[in-house]
Amino acid sequence: xxxxNIAPMGSSKRSREVSDFLWTSRPxxxxxxxxxxxxxxxxxxxxxxxxxxxxxxxYLTNLTPLATPTKKSRSPQGGDEFSFCYNHNSSNTHSNLxxxxxxxxxxxxxxxxxxxxxxxxxIFMTAEIVEQILRFVVADATIPREKVRHRRxxxxxxxxxxxxxxxxxxxxxxxxxxTKPEVISxxxxxxxxxxxxxxxxxxxxxxxxxxxxxxxxxxSKKVRKLAANASRLRNCLSKPSAFVLHKLSKLKQSDLxxxxxxxxxxxxxxxxxxxxxxxxxxxxxxxxxxxxxxxxLPGNQLVDDEFLMKIAPYLTKLKTLDLRACDKITDxxxxxxxxxxPELKVCNLGRHRNGNAITSVSMVALARNTKVDTVGVAxxxxxxxxxxxxxxxxxxxxxxxxxxxxxxxxxxxxPTLLALGYxxxxxxxxxxxxxxxxxxxxIVEYVRSKRSLGIPVxxxxxxxxxxxxxxFEDRLELQESAHVLAAFAEWVNQDDMQ
Amino acid sequence: MATDVPSLTQxxxxxxxxxxxxxxxxxxxxxxxxxYVENVFDEExxxxxxxxxxxxxxxxxxxxxxFYIMDLGGQREFINMLPLASEGAKAIIFLFDLTRPETxxxxxxxxxxxxxxxxxxxxxxxxxxxxxxxxxxxxxxxxISKQSMRYAQAMxxxxxxxxxxxxxxxxxxxxxxxxxxxxxxxxxxxxKQIGDPLLIYKYLGGTRRSASASSNSPSASx
Numbered sequence: 172x173x174x175x176n177i178a179p180m181g182s183s184k185r186s187r188e189v190s191d192f193l194w195t196s197r198p199x200x201x202x203x204x205x206x207x208x209x210x211x212x213x214x215x216x217x218x219x220x221x222x223x224x225x226x227x228x229x230y231l232t233n234l235t236p237l238a239t240p241t242k243k244s245r246s247p248q249g250g251d252e253f254s255f256c257y258n259h260n261s262s263n264t265h266s267n268l269x270x271x272x273x274x275x276x277x278x279x280x281x282x283x284x285x286x287x288x289x290x291x292x293x294i295f296m297t298a299e300i301v302e303q304i305l306r307f308v309v310a311d312a313t314i315p316r317e318k319v320r321h322r323r324x325x326x327x328x329x330x331x332x333x334x335x336x337x338x339x340x341x342x343x344x345x346x347x348x349x350t351k352p353e354v355i356s357x358x359x360x361x362x363x364x365x366x367x368x369x370x371x372x373x374x375x376x377x378x379x380x381x382x383x384x385x386x387x388x389x390x391s392k393k394v395r396k397l398a399a400n401a402s403r404l405r406n407c408l409s410k411p412s413a414f415v416l417h418k419l420s421k422l423k424q425s426d427l428x429x430x431x432x433x434x435x436x437x438x439x440x441x442x443x444x445x446x447x448x449x450x451x452x453x454x455x456x457x458x459x460x461x462x463x464x465x466x467x468l469p470g471n472q473l474v475d476d477e478f479l480m481k482i483a484p485y486l487t488k489l490k491t492l493d494l495r496a497c498d499k500i501t502d503x504x505x506x507x508x509x510x511x512x513p514e515l516k517v518c519n520l521g522r523h524r525n526g527n528a529i530t531s532v533s534m535v536a537l538a539r540n541t542k543v544d545t546v547g548v549a550x551x552x553x554x555x556x557x558x559x560x561x562x563x564x565x566x567x568x569x570x571x572x573x574x575x576x577x578x579x580x581x582x583x584x585x586p587t588l589l590a591l592g593y594x595x596x597x598x599x600x601x602x603x604x605x606x607x608x609x610x611x612x613x614i615v616e617y618v619r620s621k622r623s624l625g626i627p628v629x630x631x632x633x634x635x636x637x638x639x640x641x642x643f644e645d646r647l648e649l650q651e652s653a654h655v656l657a658a659f660a661e662w663v664n665q666d667d668m669q
Numbered sequence: 670m671a672t673d674v675p676s677l678t679q680x681x682x683x684x685x686x687x688x689x690x691x692x693x694x695x696x697x698x699x700x701x702x703x704x705y706v707e708n709v710f711d712e713e714x715x716x717x718x719x720x721x722x723x724x725x726x727x728x729x730x731x732x733x734x735x736f737y738i739m740d741l742g743g744q745r746e747f748i749n750m751l752p753l754a755s756e757g758a759k760a761i762i763f764l765f766d767l768t769r770p771e772t773x774x775x776x777x778x779x780x781x782x783x784x785x786x787x788x789x790x791x792x793x794x795x796x797x798x799x800x801x802x803x804x805x806x807x808x809x810x811x812x813i814s815k816q817s818m819r820y821a822q823a824m825x826x827x828x829x830x831x832x833x834x835x836x837x838x839x840x841x842x843x844x845x846x847x848x849x850x851x852x853x854x855x856x857x858x859x860x861k862q863i864g865d866p867l868l869i870y871k872y873l874g875g876t877r878r879s880a881s882a883s884s885n886s887p888s889a890s891x
Contacts, residue, residue, distance in 0.1 A: 651731070655682065658729040660853040667840035 302377045309364055309381060323603070323631050324349035330634035333641060376407065383408040385441075386434065387415035391422040398429040410436035415443040419450070428453050435459035443467035451478065457485040464488055469495040469519075476504035483511035491517040495547070501528035506536050515541035521549030521573060531557030538564040547573040549601070555584035562593040569594050573601040575631075582610040589613040598626070603633035611639045615647060683726075683733040688846060689754035689790070691779050692764035693772040694743030697797040697833055701764065702740045704833045705843060712834075717742035720753050736843060748782070755783045760791040760846040767802035767813055767830060773820065780824055791849045791874050792826035795842060799832040799866050807864065814863045827870035837866050849874045 294300050325331035331342040331349070367378040388394045394416065397404075414434045416422065431453050439460035442452060444467070451473045457463065463486060468474055474497045489512040494500055497520075505520065518537055520529050529548060534557030537543050543565055558580065561569065566588070574580060585602065588594060590613035597617070602608060611632075618628045618640075632640055690698040699717050704710050706723040720741055727734040741747055741754040755761055761783050765772040773796075780792065796802070796817055802810065814830075821828035827845050831838040841857065848855040852875070860868040 651682075654731040655684075656851055656853065658731050659734070659847055659851055662727065662729055662734075663844040663848045663853055663855050664857070667844075 296373070298373055298377060301374060302381070305364055305367060305378055305381055308367075322629070323601070326603075326634045330637065333634065333637050379407055380409045384411055385413040385415075386411045387413065387417065388419065389417045391419040391426075394419065394422055394430070395426050397433070398426045401429055401433045405432065408433060410438045412438050413441035413443070414439060415441070415445070416447050416450075417443075417445045419444075419447045422447065422450055424450050424453075431455045431459075437462050439463055441465040441467075444471060446470040448472045452482075454481060457482045461485055462488055465491040467491070467493040468497060469493055471497050472499070475499035476501055476507070479504035480507040483507045486512050488514055490514050493517075493519045495519050495521045496523065498522055498525040498528070501525075502530055502532040502536075505529065505533040509533075509536040509540040512541060515543055517545040518543050519545075519547030519573070520551060521547045521575070523550050523576075526550045526576070527552045530554070531560070534558070535560045537561070542568075544568045544596075545571040547571075548577060549573050549575040551577060552579055553577045554579045555581055558584035558588065562588045566593040567595060570596055571599040572597065573599075574605065575601050575603040575633075577605060578607070580605050581607040586610040586613040589617045597628065599629045599631075601631040602636060603631055605636070608636065609639075611636060611643050615640055615643045619644075619647070683735050685735045685737055686760070686846070686850070687737045687739065687758045688843075689758040689761045689783070690738065690740040690764060691751070691754060691761060691783055692743060693766070693769075693775045693779075696743065696764045696766040696769075696772050698740045698743065698764050700833045701795070701797065701831070701839065701842075702738050704836070705839055706736075706738065710834045716744070717747075719747055720750050734847065751782055752786050755786040755790065758787055758790045759850055760793060761787065762793045762795055762842065762846075763824070763826070764795045764797055765817070767796040767798050768805065770813060770816070773813065773817060776820060776824075791846060792824050793842060793845065793874065794821045794824060794826045794828045796828075796830040796867070797833065799830045799837055800835045802830070803864070803866075811863050814867060817867070818869065821869065821873055825873055827873045829868055829870070830866040832866070838868060841868060845870050845874075 295304075322334065325334055325342075325346055328342065328346045331346040332339065335342040335345060364378040364382050368375045368382075386397075411434060427450050435456040436459060439456070440462060442456065442460070442463055442465065444450060444452060446469060448470055449472070451471070452468070466486065466489060471494075474494065476499070479500065480503075486508070489508075492508065492512070492515060500520070508518075509515065515537070518541070520533065522529070529551035531552075531554045533551070534546075534548065534553050537546065538561040543561075546561065546569070553574065558574075562584075572585075572594070574585070585600075585608065589597075594617075598621075600614070602614075614630060614632075618630060621628045630637075630640065690702060692698055694716070695714060699715065699721055700710060702721065702723055706725045717740060720739055722737065722739045724738065725736045727736070739754040739758070741750060763776050763779055763783075765776055776794065783790075784792075794817060796813075802813070817828055817830075820826075827849065829838050829842055829845065831842065833839060844855065844857075847853065849870075855870070857868070859871055860866060
């Protein structure tokens with residue numbers, strides 16, 4: 172939508188007044204029927220004065236019979252209205268719904284000179300329809316997120332080669348990609364409704380309420396701006412279902428605190444501070460947002476056990492918890508979460524520092540008290556016993572396990588458990604840098620049996636384990652093809668059955 | 670807890686092998702296919718319109734073989750469907766009628782055309798209606814036999830004389846396909862005596878490809 176196109180329409184005073192009068196001062200839904208049913212004279216009168224006035228209602232009556240036949244009784248009058256307004260577009264007075272929509276234009280330039288009233292299609296003056304259209308426009312808009320990588324970076328060129336099955340060109344590309352410093356760009360290709368706010372008051376109101384249904388920021392200035400205007404705008408904003416801050420290192424806690432009334436509500440489901448190390452979600456948000464399902468605070472240096480213990484009682488509906496690289500958290504904080512969040516399904520505690528703060532105690536608590544199917548404890552001091560506990564309680568439903576850099580793990584947990592079939596649903600397994608893991612046979616056999624059922628399984632083993640897995644896979648393959656060839660050879664030498 | 674844990678299933682592969690049957694009209698392509706797959710022989714002639722196909726599964730211990738046999742109508746008008754029968758085929762069986770020398774001559778053209786679409790397939794040269802052929806003039810038999818051997822040499826194709834109605838060498842054809850595809854040693858003795866149902870395969874059809882089961886396994890489906 173181009174603003175230059177919109178400008179003439181906005182400048183046509185009459186249409187603006189009419190629209191405001193019609194659609195913002197009164198509840199729109201009632202208005203449509205009110206015009207039609209209250210008195211027959213009223214719309215005619217209105218038409219003689221302002222040809223534009225009645226168009227929306229008559230237009231609606233023409234639209235509705237297709238869906239709701241009961242309204243057909245009113246259509247004769249509406250039908251006249253319709254032909255009056257529209258036969259300049261097509262001589263067909265009985266045009267159907269499809270042709271209506273094919274003609275839609277927010278602004279028709281060549282008509283504007285002769286009759287300003289007909290310049291805007293009435294469909295764009297009906298609040299409900301505008302809302303539907305705008306919602307459709309932003310339907311696939313997504314909140315900026317961390318780029319999801321299908322596979323982790325290779326550890327060396329030889330590893331890249333391994334990951335690409337020996338395809339050197341591909342491996343070279345992969346390796347080059349992963350050695351270059353990552354260009355982090357949150358390119359926003361999402362359709363934006365901000366232009367739509369400039370159309371007129373009605374559009375402004377609708378667009379604003381849709382925009383604020385999910386608040387996400389990648390710029391701290393904008394947060395500050397909204398925070399400054401928070402009290403003034405309060406009534407125009409919707410209560411957001413998502414509040415996402417993406418890499419805002421400059422934002423101050425005081426700015427954030429003024430946002431509390433804007434953000435917190437029963438509607439809030441998703442709260443994310445992605446790498447915002449210096450701010451902490453204010454406690455009142457949690458106290459007022461009891462339906463929170465997703466809490467994402469990776470890389471936060473302020474989140475500690477005390478904070479988790481304070482917010483845990485309000486997180487009874489929490490399903491996803493991402494506390495990657497929150498080094499201050501220890502078993503105690505995790506314990507308070509697990510005892511308060513029975514619905515928890517995804518929990519990530521991965522870290523590079525302070526790994527000893529998270530031990531099997533956390534694992535046992537997660538296994539016993541929650542419904543986890545995705546567990547990330549990369550770099551934590553988890554022992555074999557912790558993994559066993561998880562397998563015993565949650566094993567049949569576990570989907571993803573990230574155990575990278577868990578140096579205490581040995582062959583006694585994961586390989587044994589896989590061989591015994593304790594993780595039948597496992598589809599992603601991350602086991603990089605597990606130096607004490609040597610038995611890859613159960614892993615390979617598990618992956619092969621899943622693959623034969625058409626279920627892909629991703630195993631990230633790092634260079635050492637990946638190459639072990641590959642070697643073992645090749646050996647199995649060789650064995651199997653020898654078996655197959657033996658069976659074939661036996662068959663070709665059988666006596667013919669006639 | 671362990672009771673509701675499903676045990677690992679052992680993967681079993683199915684090797685799908687597409688075979689094209691090609692040759693002049695009325696040499697017995699459809700008959701051969703039907704005989705092999707359903708083990709019945711029908712005296713009556715039914716013209717194949719376009720392409721027929723049947724599949725036969727051989728269940729073996731560690732893998733299955735699925736023969737997917739496509740039989741192309743022999744009339745010249747169906748030549749445009751040749752790609753259908755030959756592309757992607759692991760083996761192409763060229764058939765001629767032992768009692769009609771002109772059908773052997775046509776093999777040249779069939780072979781040229783089919784290899785244009787698929788030069789990796791194992792070719793086989795199969796003479797049909799041996800049961801009728803064996804009653805003909807010995808001179809004629811010798812001539813046809815020698816001629817077909819020369820063709821087999823030129824095409825580097827195993828040569829088999831078969832009889833669909835009398836069940837002679839029908840199974841052998843498909844076993845030779847597998848033996849050639851996977852470089853297996855087949856112990857069945859060759860038959861080279863003119864007048865007998867020829868079975869010459871040991872040194873033919875092995876040069877083009879040396880495919881092993883493992884290199885073919887990507888095509889395997891479960």
